[in-house]
Amino acid sequence: MKFGFKIIKKSKKSFARAGILETPHGVIHTPAFVSVATQASIKSLAPEDLENLGAEVILSNTYHLYLRPGSAIVKKAGGLHKFMNWLGPTVTDSGGFQVFSLGWGQVHKIGKIGFFPGFEEIEQYKGKSPKLVKITENGVEFSSHLDGSKHFFTPEKSIKIQEDLGADIIFAFDECTSPLAGYDYTKKSLRRTHAWALRCLKAKKRKDQALFGIIQGGDYKDLREDSAKFISSLPFEGIGIGGSLGKTRKNMFKILKWLHPFLPGQKPRHLLGIGNPDDLENCVKRGMDLFDCVWPTRLARRGTLLIKKGRLNIGNARYIKDFRVIEAGCFCYTCQNFTRAYLSHLFRAKELLYHRLATIHNLYFTLNLMRKIRENILKGKP
RNA sequence: GGACUCAUAGUGUAGCCUGGUUUAACACGCCUCCCUGUCACGGAGGAGAUCAGGGGUUCAAAUCCCCUUGGGUCCG
Numbered sequence: 001m002k003f004g005f006k007i008i009k010k011s012k013k014s015f016a017r018a019g020i021l022e023t024p025h026g027v028i029h030t031p032a033f034v035s036v037a038t039q040a041s042i043k044s045l046a047p048e049d050l051e052n053l054g055a056e057v058i059l060s061n062t063y064h065l066y067l068r069p070g071s072a073i074v075k076k077a078g079g080l081h082k083f084m085n086w087l088g089p090t091v092t093d094s095g096g097f098q099v100f101s102l103g104w105g106q107v108h109k110i111g112k113i114g115f116f117p118g119f120e121e122i123e124q125y126k127g128k129s130p131k132l133v134k135i136t137e138n139g140v141e142f143s144s145h146l147d148g149s150k151h152f153f154t155p156e157k158s159i160k161i162q163e164d165l166g167a168d169i170i171f172a173f174d175e176c177t178s179p180l181a182g183y184d185y186t187k188k189s190l191r192r193t194h195a196w197a198l199r200c201l202k203a204k205k206r207k208d209q210a211l212f213g214i215i216q217g218g219d220y221k222d223l224r225e226d227s228a229k230f231i232s233s234l235p236f237e238g239i240g241i242g243g244s245l246g247k248t249r250k251n252m253f254k255i256l257k258w259l260h261p262f263l264p265g266q267k268p269r270h271l272l273g274i275g276n277p278d279d280l281e282n283c284v285k286r287g288m289d290l291f292d293c294v295w296p297t298r299l300a301r302r303g304t305l306l307i308k309k310g311r312l313n314i315g316n317a318r319y320i321k322d323f324r325v326i327e328a329g330c331f332c333y334t335c336q337n338f339t340r341a342y343l344s345h346l347f348r349a350k351e352l353l354y355h356r357l358a359t360i361h362n363l364y365f366t367l368n369l370m371r372k373i374r375e376n377i378l379k380g381k382p
Numbered sequence: 383g384g385a386c387u388c389a390u391a392g393u394g395u396a397g398c399c400u401g402g403u404u405u406a407a408c409a410c411g412c413c414u415c416c417c418u419g420u421c422a423c424g425g426a427g428g429a430g431a432u433c434a435g436g437g438g439u440u441c442a443a444a445u446c447c448c449c450u451u452g453g454g455u456c457c458g
Contacts (some may be wrong), residue, residue: 039420098421299421
Protein backbone atom coordinates (compact mmCIF):
# COMPACT_ATOMS: atom_id res chain seq x y z
CA MET A 1 0.00 0.00 0.00
CA LYS A 2 1.26 3.47 -0.87
CA PHE A 3 1.06 6.64 1.11
CA GLY A 4 -2.03 8.75 0.47
CA PHE A 5 -4.47 11.07 2.18
CA LYS A 6 -8.14 11.46 1.34
CA ILE A 7 -10.49 13.91 3.00
CA ILE A 8 -13.91 12.33 3.25
CA LYS A 9 -15.91 15.03 4.92
CA LYS A 10 -15.44 18.64 5.96
CA SER A 11 -17.41 20.35 8.70
CA LYS A 12 -19.50 23.33 7.65
CA LYS A 13 -19.22 24.95 11.06
CA SER A 14 -15.48 24.74 11.62
CA PHE A 15 -12.25 23.75 9.88
CA ALA A 16 -12.68 20.17 11.13
CA ARG A 17 -12.32 17.39 8.60
CA ALA A 18 -12.44 13.61 8.59
CA GLY A 19 -10.11 11.65 6.37
CA ILE A 20 -8.26 8.44 5.67
CA LEU A 21 -4.49 8.31 5.69
CA GLU A 22 -3.05 5.31 3.90
CA THR A 23 0.37 4.00 4.82
CA PRO A 24 2.30 0.87 3.83
CA HIS A 25 1.30 -0.66 7.17
CA GLY A 26 -2.38 0.19 7.12
CA VAL A 27 -4.82 3.05 7.29
CA ILE A 28 -5.30 5.76 9.88
CA HIS A 29 -8.74 7.27 10.27
CA THR A 30 -8.33 10.97 10.92
CA PRO A 31 -8.60 12.98 13.02
CA ALA A 32 -6.46 10.55 14.98
CA PHE A 33 -4.50 10.37 18.17
CA VAL A 34 -1.04 8.87 17.83
CA SER A 35 0.00 7.02 20.99
CA VAL A 36 3.53 7.76 22.08
CA ALA A 37 6.02 4.89 22.25
CA THR A 38 9.22 6.88 22.69
CA GLN A 39 11.47 3.88 23.16
CA ALA A 40 9.59 1.55 20.81
CA SER A 41 7.09 0.68 23.50
CA ILE A 42 3.93 2.25 24.87
CA LYS A 43 5.09 2.11 28.46
CA SER A 44 3.49 -0.85 30.22
CA LEU A 45 1.48 -2.07 27.21
CA ALA A 46 1.98 -4.88 24.74
CA PRO A 47 1.03 -4.46 21.07
CA GLU A 48 -1.96 -6.72 21.74
CA ASP A 49 -3.27 -4.19 24.29
CA LEU A 50 -2.98 -1.47 21.65
CA GLU A 51 -4.94 -3.49 19.15
CA ASN A 52 -7.66 -4.11 21.72
CA LEU A 53 -7.78 -0.38 22.36
CA GLY A 54 -8.29 0.26 18.67
CA ALA A 55 -5.10 2.28 18.43
CA GLU A 56 -4.15 2.67 14.78
CA VAL A 57 -0.78 4.36 14.95
CA ILE A 58 2.13 4.95 17.32
CA LEU A 59 5.06 7.36 17.45
CA SER A 60 8.60 6.55 18.48
CA ASN A 61 11.53 8.82 18.98
CA THR A 62 14.59 8.99 16.77
CA TYR A 63 16.92 10.43 19.39
CA HIS A 64 16.07 7.81 21.99
CA LEU A 65 16.27 4.84 19.67
CA TYR A 66 19.47 6.14 18.11
CA LEU A 67 21.11 6.20 21.54
CA ARG A 68 19.60 2.91 22.66
CA PRO A 69 19.56 0.30 21.26
CA GLY A 70 20.99 2.12 18.20
CA SER A 71 19.30 2.49 14.85
CA ALA A 72 21.58 -0.16 13.34
CA ILE A 73 20.09 -2.73 15.72
CA VAL A 74 16.55 -1.75 14.80
CA LYS A 75 17.46 -1.90 11.12
CA LYS A 76 19.01 -5.32 11.60
CA ALA A 77 15.83 -6.47 13.36
CA GLY A 78 13.95 -5.61 10.19
CA GLY A 79 12.79 -2.14 11.18
CA LEU A 80 10.70 -0.71 13.93
CA HIS A 81 7.59 -2.71 13.07
CA LYS A 82 9.26 -6.07 13.31
CA PHE A 83 11.52 -5.07 16.17
CA MET A 84 8.61 -4.23 18.47
CA ASN A 85 6.04 -6.46 16.78
CA TRP A 86 3.67 -3.60 16.06
CA LEU A 87 2.48 -4.16 12.53
CA GLY A 88 0.33 -1.05 12.16
CA PRO A 89 1.38 2.42 11.02
CA THR A 90 4.24 4.11 12.82
CA VAL A 91 5.70 7.58 13.07
CA THR A 92 9.09 8.77 14.23
CA ASP A 93 9.87 12.18 15.59
CA SER A 94 13.12 13.60 14.21
CA GLY A 95 14.89 14.34 17.45
CA GLY A 96 14.06 18.00 16.95
CA PHE A 97 12.05 18.15 20.12
CA GLN A 98 15.05 16.98 22.13
CA VAL A 99 16.91 20.04 20.88
CA PHE A 100 14.39 21.84 23.04
CA SER A 101 13.65 19.40 25.86
CA LEU A 102 17.32 18.74 26.57
CA GLY A 103 18.27 22.32 25.70
CA TRP A 104 16.40 25.50 26.48
CA GLY A 105 13.47 23.58 27.93
CA GLN A 106 15.76 22.34 30.66
CA VAL A 107 17.32 25.75 31.26
CA HIS A 108 13.92 27.46 31.41
CA LYS A 109 12.36 24.57 33.33
CA ILE A 110 9.40 24.79 31.02
CA GLY A 111 7.33 22.76 28.57
CA LYS A 112 6.20 23.94 25.15
CA ILE A 113 3.12 25.68 26.50
CA GLY A 114 1.77 26.88 29.80
CA PHE A 115 3.43 28.72 32.72
CA PHE A 116 3.91 32.41 32.33
CA PRO A 117 6.86 33.66 34.33
CA GLY A 118 7.18 37.22 35.50
CA PHE A 119 9.92 39.52 34.35
CA GLU A 120 12.18 38.72 37.30
CA GLU A 121 11.91 35.04 36.52
CA ILE A 122 12.96 35.63 32.94
CA GLU A 123 15.89 37.67 34.25
CA GLN A 124 17.24 34.69 36.12
CA TYR A 125 17.79 32.81 32.86
CA LYS A 126 20.00 35.50 31.40
CA GLY A 127 23.50 34.29 30.73
CA LYS A 128 22.49 30.66 31.13
CA SER A 129 22.71 28.27 28.23
CA PRO A 130 21.88 24.61 27.63
CA LYS A 131 24.39 22.07 28.87
CA LEU A 132 23.36 19.00 26.93
CA VAL A 133 22.77 20.69 23.57
CA LYS A 134 24.86 22.89 21.30
CA ILE A 135 23.14 24.29 18.19
CA THR A 136 24.98 25.42 15.08
CA GLU A 137 23.85 26.13 11.52
CA ASN A 138 24.98 22.68 10.49
CA GLY A 139 23.24 20.75 13.23
CA VAL A 140 23.00 19.99 16.92
CA GLU A 141 25.53 18.45 19.27
CA PHE A 142 23.86 16.40 21.97
CA SER A 143 25.38 15.10 25.15
CA SER A 144 23.61 11.84 25.75
CA HIS A 145 21.37 11.98 28.80
CA LEU A 146 22.28 8.33 29.34
CA ASP A 147 26.06 8.46 29.51
CA GLY A 148 27.15 11.96 28.52
CA SER A 149 28.68 10.80 25.24
CA LYS A 150 28.64 13.35 22.43
CA HIS A 151 26.55 12.93 19.27
CA PHE A 152 26.06 15.24 16.33
CA PHE A 153 22.69 15.39 14.60
CA THR A 154 22.34 17.03 11.23
CA PRO A 155 19.19 17.00 9.10
CA GLU A 156 20.87 14.36 6.94
CA LYS A 157 21.74 12.24 9.96
CA SER A 158 18.22 12.47 11.37
CA ILE A 159 16.77 11.31 8.05
CA LYS A 160 19.29 8.49 7.78
CA ILE A 161 18.42 7.27 11.27
CA GLN A 162 14.71 7.53 10.53
CA GLU A 163 15.19 5.57 7.33
CA ASP A 164 16.98 2.89 9.33
CA LEU A 165 14.18 2.84 11.88
CA GLY A 166 11.72 2.57 9.02
CA ALA A 167 8.55 4.25 10.29
CA ASP A 168 5.78 5.03 7.80
CA ILE A 169 5.78 8.72 8.61
CA ILE A 170 8.98 10.57 9.46
CA PHE A 171 9.59 14.18 10.42
CA ALA A 172 12.01 16.85 9.30
CA PHE A 173 14.73 17.78 11.77
CA ASP A 174 13.85 21.11 13.38
CA GLU A 175 14.44 23.21 16.42
CA CYS A 176 11.50 23.53 18.75
CA THR A 177 12.05 26.89 20.40
CA SER A 178 11.25 27.76 24.00
CA PRO A 179 8.17 29.82 24.82
CA LEU A 180 10.64 32.15 26.54
CA ALA A 181 12.77 32.63 23.41
CA GLY A 182 12.58 36.20 22.20
CA TYR A 183 11.68 37.35 18.70
CA ASP A 184 15.26 37.62 17.45
CA TYR A 185 16.23 34.16 18.59
CA THR A 186 13.03 32.61 17.26
CA LYS A 187 13.56 34.29 13.90
CA LYS A 188 17.13 33.11 13.65
CA SER A 189 16.12 29.61 14.68
CA LEU A 190 13.29 29.58 12.14
CA ARG A 191 15.68 30.43 9.26
CA ARG A 192 17.81 27.50 10.37
CA THR A 193 14.83 25.15 10.67
CA HIS A 194 13.77 26.14 7.13
CA ALA A 195 17.24 25.46 5.77
CA TRP A 196 17.18 22.10 7.54
CA ALA A 197 13.77 21.33 5.99
CA LEU A 198 15.31 21.65 2.51
CA ARG A 199 18.24 19.48 3.51
CA CYS A 200 15.88 16.80 4.87
CA LEU A 201 13.98 16.66 1.57
CA LYS A 202 17.23 16.36 -0.31
CA ALA A 203 18.61 13.68 1.99
CA LYS A 204 15.56 11.44 1.89
CA LYS A 205 16.05 8.28 -0.21
CA ARG A 206 13.36 5.80 0.75
CA LYS A 207 10.16 6.04 -1.25
CA ASP A 208 7.98 4.09 1.15
CA GLN A 209 8.13 6.68 3.91
CA ALA A 210 6.20 9.94 4.06
CA LEU A 211 8.19 12.97 5.19
CA PHE A 212 6.40 15.73 7.07
CA GLY A 213 7.84 19.24 7.30
CA ILE A 214 7.48 21.26 10.48
CA ILE A 215 6.21 24.80 10.89
CA GLN A 216 7.89 26.81 13.63
CA GLY A 217 7.91 30.49 14.57
CA GLY A 218 6.94 30.56 18.25
CA ASP A 219 4.01 32.81 19.01
CA TYR A 220 5.06 35.51 16.53
CA LYS A 221 2.49 36.04 13.81
CA ASP A 222 4.79 37.09 10.99
CA LEU A 223 7.19 34.22 11.69
CA ARG A 224 4.41 31.66 11.88
CA GLU A 225 2.93 32.90 8.61
CA ASP A 226 6.32 32.89 6.90
CA SER A 227 6.91 29.38 8.11
CA ALA A 228 3.46 28.15 7.07
CA LYS A 229 3.98 29.53 3.56
CA PHE A 230 7.49 28.17 3.24
CA ILE A 231 6.85 24.67 4.56
CA SER A 232 3.60 24.42 2.60
CA SER A 233 5.43 25.30 -0.62
CA LEU A 234 7.76 22.30 -0.33
CA PRO A 235 7.03 18.76 -1.50
CA PHE A 236 6.39 17.31 1.95
CA GLU A 237 3.70 14.65 2.24
CA GLY A 238 2.31 16.29 5.36
CA ILE A 239 2.63 19.29 7.60
CA GLY A 240 3.72 19.22 11.21
CA ILE A 241 2.95 22.13 13.46
CA GLY A 242 5.53 22.31 16.15
CA GLY A 243 7.32 24.45 18.57
CA SER A 244 6.35 26.80 21.24
CA LEU A 245 2.61 27.29 21.04
CA GLY A 246 2.55 30.33 23.25
CA LYS A 247 2.23 30.83 26.94
CA THR A 248 -1.39 29.78 27.30
CA ARG A 249 -3.76 27.41 25.50
CA LYS A 250 -5.72 30.33 24.11
CA ASN A 251 -2.48 31.40 22.52
CA MET A 252 -2.19 28.03 20.86
CA PHE A 253 -5.64 28.41 19.30
CA LYS A 254 -4.66 31.85 18.05
CA ILE A 255 -1.56 30.43 16.40
CA LEU A 256 -3.60 27.74 14.65
CA LYS A 257 -5.95 30.45 13.37
CA TRP A 258 -2.98 32.37 11.92
CA LEU A 259 -1.70 29.26 10.17
CA HIS A 260 -4.91 27.95 8.70
CA PRO A 261 -5.12 30.17 5.58
CA PHE A 262 -1.62 29.09 4.52
CA LEU A 263 -1.92 25.33 5.01
CA PRO A 264 -2.33 23.15 1.94
CA GLY A 265 -5.85 21.74 1.99
CA GLN A 266 -5.02 18.26 0.78
CA LYS A 267 -2.12 17.39 3.06
CA PRO A 268 -2.51 15.89 6.53
CA ARG A 269 -1.66 18.22 9.41
CA HIS A 270 -0.03 16.91 12.53
CA LEU A 271 -0.09 19.06 15.64
CA LEU A 272 2.97 17.88 17.48
CA GLY A 273 2.85 17.11 21.17
CA ILE A 274 -0.72 18.09 21.85
CA GLY A 275 -3.11 16.09 23.53
CA ASN A 276 -5.26 16.72 26.45
CA PRO A 277 -8.95 16.06 25.76
CA ASP A 278 -10.00 19.73 25.53
CA ASP A 279 -7.15 20.59 23.23
CA LEU A 280 -7.88 17.66 20.92
CA GLU A 281 -11.45 18.78 20.37
CA ASN A 282 -10.55 22.42 19.93
CA CYS A 283 -7.65 21.78 17.60
CA VAL A 284 -9.63 19.44 15.35
CA LYS A 285 -12.02 22.35 14.89
CA ARG A 286 -9.04 24.42 13.85
CA GLY A 287 -8.17 22.01 11.08
CA MET A 288 -5.79 19.51 12.66
CA ASP A 289 -5.79 15.84 11.58
CA LEU A 290 -3.15 14.14 13.71
CA PHE A 291 -1.96 14.50 17.28
CA ASP A 292 0.61 12.77 19.38
CA CYS A 293 1.07 13.30 23.06
CA VAL A 294 2.40 11.70 26.21
CA TRP A 295 -0.49 13.22 28.13
CA PRO A 296 -2.77 10.19 28.58
CA THR A 297 0.01 7.70 29.19
CA ARG A 298 2.21 9.83 31.41
CA LEU A 299 -0.72 11.04 33.48
CA ALA A 300 -1.92 7.49 33.89
CA ARG A 301 1.41 6.36 35.30
CA ARG A 302 1.52 9.27 37.69
CA GLY A 303 -1.93 8.68 39.09
CA THR A 304 -4.22 10.90 37.05
CA LEU A 305 -7.09 9.16 35.31
CA LEU A 306 -9.11 10.89 32.62
CA ILE A 307 -12.86 11.13 33.06
CA LYS A 308 -15.56 13.12 31.26
CA LYS A 309 -15.66 15.71 34.02
CA GLY A 310 -11.90 16.17 33.88
CA ARG A 311 -9.52 14.14 35.98
CA LEU A 312 -9.42 11.77 38.90
CA ASN A 313 -6.31 11.50 41.06
CA ILE A 314 -6.31 7.87 42.06
CA GLY A 315 -3.79 8.61 44.82
CA ASN A 316 -6.42 10.57 46.74
CA ALA A 317 -7.52 9.03 50.03
CA ARG A 318 -11.20 8.95 49.06
CA TYR A 319 -10.61 6.19 46.49
CA ILE A 320 -9.24 3.68 49.00
CA LYS A 321 -12.75 2.45 49.77
CA ASP A 322 -14.44 3.43 46.50
CA PHE A 323 -15.74 0.28 44.85
CA ARG A 324 -17.08 1.98 41.74
CA VAL A 325 -15.29 1.76 38.40
CA ILE A 326 -13.20 4.72 37.20
CA GLU A 327 -16.07 5.94 35.06
CA ALA A 328 -19.51 4.42 34.77
CA GLY A 329 -20.28 3.66 31.14
CA CYS A 330 -16.65 3.35 30.08
CA PHE A 331 -16.06 0.24 27.99
CA CYS A 332 -12.32 -0.04 28.51
CA TYR A 333 -10.86 -3.27 29.85
CA THR A 334 -9.98 -1.63 33.14
CA CYS A 335 -13.47 -0.27 33.77
CA GLN A 336 -15.02 -3.56 32.73
CA ASN A 337 -13.06 -5.47 35.33
CA PHE A 338 -11.62 -3.37 38.17
CA THR A 339 -12.68 -0.86 40.82
CA ARG A 340 -11.17 2.42 41.94
CA ALA A 341 -10.38 0.75 45.27
CA TYR A 342 -8.29 -1.88 43.52
CA LEU A 343 -6.49 0.69 41.37
CA SER A 344 -5.91 2.81 44.46
CA HIS A 345 -4.35 -0.20 46.15
CA LEU A 346 -2.14 -1.04 43.15
CA PHE A 347 -1.03 2.58 42.88
CA ARG A 348 -0.14 2.83 46.57
CA ALA A 349 1.60 -0.52 46.55
CA LYS A 350 3.51 0.51 43.42
CA GLU A 351 2.37 -2.64 41.68
CA LEU A 352 3.34 -2.78 38.01
CA LEU A 353 -0.17 -3.80 36.97
CA TYR A 354 -1.36 -0.33 38.00
CA HIS A 355 0.57 1.22 35.10
CA ARG A 356 -1.00 -1.07 32.57
CA LEU A 357 -4.58 -0.74 33.79
CA ALA A 358 -4.31 3.04 34.14
CA THR A 359 -2.66 3.43 30.75
CA ILE A 360 -5.35 1.31 29.13
CA HIS A 361 -8.06 3.51 30.60
CA ASN A 362 -6.49 6.84 29.66
CA LEU A 363 -5.60 5.70 26.14
CA TYR A 364 -9.08 4.27 25.65
CA PHE A 365 -10.57 7.54 26.85
CA THR A 366 -8.45 9.53 24.40
CA LEU A 367 -8.89 7.20 21.43
CA ASN A 368 -12.60 6.96 22.08
CA LEU A 369 -12.84 10.74 22.21
CA MET A 370 -11.19 10.91 18.79
CA ARG A 371 -13.59 8.31 17.42
CA LYS A 372 -16.54 10.37 18.65
CA ILE A 373 -15.10 13.57 17.21
CA ARG A 374 -14.69 11.82 13.86
CA GLU A 375 -18.20 10.39 13.92
CA ASN A 376 -19.59 13.83 14.62
CA ILE A 377 -17.72 15.29 11.67
CA LEU A 378 -19.07 12.52 9.44
CA LYS A 379 -22.58 13.21 10.74
CA GLY A 380 -22.06 16.90 10.06
CA LYS A 381 -22.44 17.81 13.73
CA PRO A 382 -19.69 20.18 14.93
C1' G B 383 19.54 -8.06 93.31
C1' G B 384 23.72 -5.31 90.54
C1' A B 385 26.12 -2.90 86.24
C1' C B 386 25.57 -0.77 81.66
C1' U B 387 22.47 1.08 77.83
C1' C B 388 18.30 3.06 75.18
C1' A B 389 13.59 6.27 75.01
C1' U B 390 12.92 12.36 69.37
C1' A B 391 6.14 13.01 64.19
C1' G B 392 2.81 6.72 61.80
C1' U B 393 7.74 3.91 61.06
C1' G B 394 13.14 4.19 60.98
C1' U B 395 16.79 7.62 62.24
C1' A B 396 19.98 12.57 62.85
C1' G B 397 20.87 16.18 66.54
C1' C B 398 22.97 15.02 72.62
C1' C B 399 29.68 14.15 73.88
C1' U B 400 31.58 20.19 73.05
C1' G B 401 23.82 23.75 76.14
C1' G B 402 22.19 29.12 72.49
C1' U B 403 22.79 29.14 64.84
C1' U B 404 16.35 24.07 66.60
C1' U B 405 10.22 28.36 64.72
C1' A B 406 13.70 20.26 66.28
C1' A B 407 16.27 17.86 60.66
C1' C B 408 16.12 13.56 57.12
C1' A B 409 14.04 9.08 54.69
C1' C B 410 9.74 6.34 54.00
C1' G B 411 4.60 6.74 54.94
C1' C B 412 0.30 10.21 55.04
C1' C B 413 -2.67 14.69 52.58
C1' U B 414 -3.11 17.64 48.03
C1' C B 415 -1.70 19.79 43.43
C1' C B 416 1.06 19.78 38.71
C1' C B 417 2.64 17.30 34.14
C1' U B 418 0.97 18.70 26.30
C1' G B 419 6.79 16.09 19.37
C1' U B 420 8.73 11.69 27.70
C1' C B 421 15.98 12.40 30.33
C1' A B 422 12.62 11.08 34.63
C1' C B 423 6.81 5.43 37.90
C1' G B 424 8.79 12.55 37.87
C1' G B 425 8.10 17.50 40.17
C1' A B 426 6.01 20.98 43.84
C1' G B 427 3.59 22.12 48.22
C1' G B 428 1.30 20.57 53.04
C1' A B 429 -0.12 18.14 57.75
C1' G B 430 2.12 15.61 61.59
C1' A B 431 6.69 15.65 67.70
C1' U B 432 3.88 18.15 75.03
C1' C B 433 12.09 15.60 72.13
C1' A B 434 9.06 8.85 77.70
C1' G B 435 7.25 11.43 82.57
C1' G B 436 8.74 14.48 86.73
C1' G B 437 12.27 17.48 89.17
C1' G B 438 16.98 20.20 89.20
C1' U B 439 21.37 23.24 87.27
C1' U B 440 21.56 27.62 83.94
C1' C B 441 20.20 34.01 81.40
C1' A B 442 19.14 29.57 78.08
C1' A B 443 17.98 22.25 78.20
C1' A B 444 16.14 17.33 73.06
C1' U B 445 21.29 18.42 74.70
C1' C B 446 24.13 18.52 81.62
C1' C B 447 22.47 16.18 86.70
C1' C B 448 18.78 13.29 89.77
C1' C B 449 14.35 10.32 90.33
C1' U B 450 10.32 7.46 88.12
C1' U B 451 8.39 4.44 84.17
C1' G B 452 9.21 1.27 80.04
C1' G B 453 12.65 -1.64 76.64
C1' G B 454 17.42 -4.07 75.83
C1' U B 455 22.39 -6.29 77.09
C1' C B 456 25.54 -8.41 80.58
C1' C B 457 26.87 -10.11 85.72
C1' G B 458 24.98 -12.75 89.99
